[in-house]
Structure formats: C-alpha cells, structure tokens
Amino acid sequence: MDRQNQFSFQFIFVMLLYLIIVILSVMIITLGKNVYDNINEDRNTNYELQVSLSYIANKIRQSDKNEAVQIKELNGTNAVVINEVYDEEKYQTWIYFYDGAIYEMFTDADSAFELSDGMKVVEVNIFIIEKVNDELYKFTAVSNEESSELYISLYSKAVI
C-alpha cells in the first residue's frame, strides 16, 4: 500500500513538473510573439513616417533652385510641385496625398491628370503639406496614430 502511495505521489509530481514546463513554454512563446509583434509594428510605423518625410525632403533639396518648387492646391489639399526642364520642354513632378498614400506624378507642365494616375510611394494615414513662409515648409506624416513632422528650409525662395 505504501509503495503504491509513493508511486502515485511521484507520478503526480512528475506530471506537475510537465505541466509547469508546458505553462512556462506557452508563456515564453506568447511573450516572444508579443515582443516580435511590437517590434514589427514599431518598425512599420517608423518606416512609413521616416520614408515619407525623407523622400519629400530629398526631392525638395534636389530641386532647391529658383522657382523650381511650388505649393499648389490639388483636390482640396496642398501638393508639392517641382518644375523641371528637359530638352527645352517643361515638366512637373507632383507629390500629393491621395487614398491613404503619398503619390508622385511626373507629367508635362500644366497637363491634367487623375489623382490615381500617380505612382504610389509609401502608405501613410495622413500627410499634410504646409508653407510656413517663403523659405520654410512643414510636413506632417501620421501613421498608426503616431505623427512626425519635419521642417524643410529652401535656399531658393518658394513660389505659391
């Protein structure tokens, strides 16, 4: 009888240890998944915010010459227009926010186009373009309820 009791106690103890291992395993896997999800979400948000702001900053800096950069209204929101001349023909690059993303459209100067014709650059929830003064622009990007803003100053004075 004693031997049987001892056996059953040891069996329960072993099963309890197994149970602890299983519970701890599940906890560590869940924790790892949460950490990975958080890192991935942060990385995504960071990517969308930084890429959108860096993209527009580089575009403007590349074209920072007299009367090359303009802000024009497009579909009720501000858009950046970069004027370029190739082979004596005038072209424009439009950068605008449409349908949850920043779009870029390269077209003949003053030709009409549909907003959906542009090339999608990066997805963001909101993208606001503001002109603070002739030499200073403010860009605000919002992604996953986080926002980031960037001011860009121009050596050449902007046109509106």
Added chain:
Amino acid sequence: MNKVSLNSKISLLEIILSVLIFAAAGIIMLNCFAIARFTQIRANDKAIAGAIIQSDFEIIKSLNTADEMNKFLNSYETKESGNINTYTKYYNENWIQGSGKEYAITIMIDNHNSSSGELVNINISAEKAKPYPFIKTGGQQIYSIDSKKFYPFFGGNYEE
C-alpha cells in the same frame, strides 16, 4: 489486463534536469526579448529625435538675423546664459512636448562677433532622462548634431 510501468526515479531526475535546462534557456530568451524591445525603442527614439533636431536646424537656417534666432530659441522652456547659451525643451515618454521630462532637446549656442557679422556655433542634442534598461552601450544621449550659421550685419548677397 495491460500494465503501465514507470521508472519513477530516472524519470524524476530527467524531468528536474530538463526543467533546469529549460529555466536556463528561458532566462537567456527573456533577456534577449528585453534587449530586442529596448533596442527597438532606442531606434524609434533616435528617429524621432533626429526629425525634431533636423527641424530645429532647418528653422534656424531659414532665419535671417541673430535676433530672429533668439526669438525662436525663447520658445524653449529653459534658458541658461553664459559664454555658451543653453536652451532646453522637454518631452514626455510619447514625445509630447511640455507634459513630462523623459526626453530633453538641448541647444547650445556659442556666438562669435566679427566686423561683418555674427557666426553662431550650434549644437543640438537629445537625451533621455533615465538610461535604457538591459542595454549597456550607447548611454543616455540619443542624437547630437553640430553646425554653424553666419548672420551678416549688412544683409549678404540676397539683400540690398
């Protein structure tokens, strides 16, 4: 009738060993998860601090006189005067200005007057109040940039 036999002595030893190995592996994994999480937080902080510092530099770059720069710097929360003027503004843990002191953005201004104008050495840095847990390298400084701006007394090339 079938009998199930269990060599309980060996089984218990094996289970205890496996629990110890599992515990050691679990501690290492948890430590790695924590390091990964706080490294990601530091990377986010670096990106956000970089955008704030870059914006402040862009604003200073767009200003035309030292007086305009001083007016802009007065928007910072604290000022320490001396040979080098130090201006600081504070952010909370979500990078919202004025509602906490988790992060500090500090501008150090060193003015040098000459007969033709004022040369301003500018250092802007971002710091975290408390060090990042689990991360030994890097310290509390998140981001730092040095630059210079010259404000001519007589307007420079673009003025009358």
